[in-house]
Amino acid sequence: MTGGPDAAWPREERARMSRKVLLIEDEPNITEAIRFLLTREGWQVETHAEGTDAVEVIVASRPDLVILDVMLPGKSGMDILRDLRELEGMSKLPVLMLTARGQLRDREMAEKAGVSRFMTKPFSNTEVLTAVRDLHAQASQG
């Protein structure tokens, strides 16, 4: 794959046309809650509940933002992020990581793996929305 989301479209165009979020989460109820929140904000929400093929799904789906759970069946969110960042054109894709394991070590690991924002569950809906907006704004501007 040449180019990538950053190069394929002019910035203005992309911001207007596609506000797509890819949610990788294996808890159906949490998936449903986030879908509800982001859809109302005007996002196109795609979901995936499996860790094993998550990197391929991200690459194929070309989202503007990824929301990634850590404890996923098959492959952990940390590994997914690490592998993703090694791919060409994926170094700046905003990734919001949500985890139910709220230990300090996990945050450090995530930052090392190149996470854009790290949040622990349970989260407040406002926080998630703010984080998504911020990340998207940063990516759009810069």
Place this chain on the structure above:
Amino acid sequence: MATLNVLVLVCLGYVVLLFGVAFAADRLAATGRSTWLRTPLVYTLSLSIYCTAWTFYGAVGYAARSGLEFVTIYLGPTLVMVSWWWGLRKLVRVGRSQRVTSIADLISSRYGKSNTLAICVTVLAVLGVTPYIALQLQSITLSFSIFAEADPSSIYNEASSVFWVSAGLAMFAILFGTRNLDANERHHGVVTAIAIEAVVKLVALLAVGIFVVWGVAGGVGPIMDRIDASEIGQWSVDRGRWTAITFLAAAAFVCLPRMFQVMVVENDDERHLRTAAWAFPLYLLLMSLFVVPIAVVGLDLMPEGSNPDLFVLTIPLALGNDWLAMLSFIGGFSSATSMVIVAAMALSTMVSNHIVMPIWLSSQGGRASVSGDVRDIVLFSRRVSIAAIMALGFFYYRLSGGGAALASIGLIAFAGIAQILPALVGGLFWRGATRTGALVGLTVGFGLWVYTLLLPGMGGALMPPEVLQNGPLGLSWLRPQALFGIDGMDPMVHSVMWSLSLNAAAFCIASLASFPSPLERLQGAQFVNVFDHSAGPRGWTGSVAQSEDLMIMTQRILGAAEAHEFFQKEAERQGGRGYLPEPTPAFLEALERELSGSVGTATAHAMIGQIVGGSSVSVEDLLAVADESAQLLEYSGQLEAKSAELTRTARKLREANEKLTQISMQKDAFLGQVSHELRTPMTSIRAFSEIMRDTEGLTAEERTRYAAIIHDESMRLTRLLDDLLDLSVLENGQVNLNMGDGTLKDVLDRAVSTALTGAERPMRVRRNRAAERIPLHTDLDRLAQVFINVISNAQKYCDAPEPSLKISVHDVGGQVVVDFIDNGSGIPPEAQSMVFEKFARVGSDKAGGAGLGLAICREIMQRLGGEVGYLSGAGGGAFRVSLPLAYKQAAQ
């Protein structure tokens, strides 16, 4: 004509002079100003006690009877001194380094300090020397009688004169030989007196000789003509006798107790031997120079039948030269006295040390070692021994009746003493020589000497003529003078040949056949290799020590700072400048003491010896070093054991630490899991409750659905908490089992209905109810909980299109076994061992549980005394629950 009274006065005066000399020398030695006493000259002159009255008077008689054969008596010692001085040096070195007191002590010391050997040698020496002492008494008595004959006015009693002579000599020997107990058994006074006597007898003999040659014969030319004309001058050599007697004289020179006394025990410095090696043969040459002229002139001059043994005395007397006769008499007197005194001293030391003292000590039963009066006892026993030996000589003389027969006794004594030679030489040069060898050799040689020489020589009842002629009991091959049928030999040569050769052979064979004790080995090595390890004649003196080398060595041992300090201190004490002291003996000893504090005495001595003396490391040193090394090895062994223990402890600690780390990690992982399992439902609850609170315009449908989700997740949370608490209680063993009676069938009925009621998917259960009629005594509720869990799992995870579960019951080896086998794909082999762990979940399936169910089941079954496990290879998901039948039987 000197009267007998004058003679006695002269004798007394001479003896008093000797007393004076000996006393003064002892005083000088005691004050340490006696260096001139310790000269090679005094040493050489003291060796002259070899020349006794037998030599002084007898040599001329010997020459008059047997021609030049008398030379052999001088030839033996000369050969020893000239060609065997290195052997003597070894003897002296050994004697000094081992601090031996007599030849018996030396032999005993060499062969493992055996007192049996010492007694043998002592007895041999006493037997050999007693006739010799008698000979001296005879010569003095004879010389007295010559004067007595010439002086009709005197009342001369031979018997009493012998007695008084013996008593006087004993007194002298006791006074100066036993005045003190020196560690080295040295008697400077006696040795000095002997040296003076040596000069007196030489001067006397030379004076007579010069008188005879120039005064009687009229110069060198005429005397040579006379000698040529005489039979004495004929060069007729009996090779057998010459060889035998030369050899005997040589052996006696080394083995005679009195020779050993002056040569080894009284030796101050082994370098004196170097001088003696040429000076003593010179002395012997001077002593023998005029023997033939005196004999020739005597035979011509004196009437037929006069005793040639006394020519030295009778020629001057006959020619009216009284003063010369007096001098000659004094010479003979000093020859006899010096020999008797030293021999008595040497023998008394042996008798006292090896016979009297052991007997006295054993009679004291060990008390003597603590009392302080041993010293007096020793001196007393020496004095008694001297008196006894003199008495022995006196009685021997009285019993043998004097006479010419005594003359040949000298050689017989030599042959007896020579029996010590194999053991002595073998001990010095052959490490393989053993105590047994020495004992056997000595016994054989001694026996043969007595049988072939001593007894035949004494004749009479001791050796009847028929035995001499035909052998004992008519065994002719045992004839004393023709052993093994070898006939026609000179009895002397015959005896010496057989006794010494069989002695030596027996010594060698017995040595080879026996094993030396460790002490013998050690002593043997010390004797044979004495030059390799004794530190020279005077400890560290005379050696070239390199202070710098010593410094380097000391630094290694003590460390630089301490070594510098020590050397500095020593240098200051010596009054020198700089920090390196002179390697004086005092310094070396101090250094050795200093070092021995660190490395042990033996090692310190050996190390300094390496630097200072080159090769002053003795076997004893090495053995001591080995001992120290063994100690070090033991220490290091202990250290090794300790270090091994430390290693073990460290390993245990490491293992404990690993275990703790593992437990800590397990705890972290568990908390992480719990956190995750709690937060996940709470996330949904919070998210939907916020949605319901904040979102306007939710439809009623949405509202209902979200409330249901919140409810479900709350229930999930509750279940999780229940499970956690349940597990915690079970794991901590705080559970109270509610034991009751029932049948397996009832429990299974309850479990199946509970697990499958309200299930999303129907599952067919196949059972054999007849087989389930097994009475149980257990916690029925807990057992049902396990069954419910297993059945629910089957219901949740069985992936078959038409799920079914077969429950079968067996009675296996005293256990009730319940198998639950479904028709699904089962659990993959790699996950089978994990399903009983907490929070284990297989695959991605979300069945709503937190993964604690099977962990709880395992805990419950453990409490109930049974177990739950996965049955692999049963063709589907398969769990087996087993209960001990003992519960059942106990219930009945």
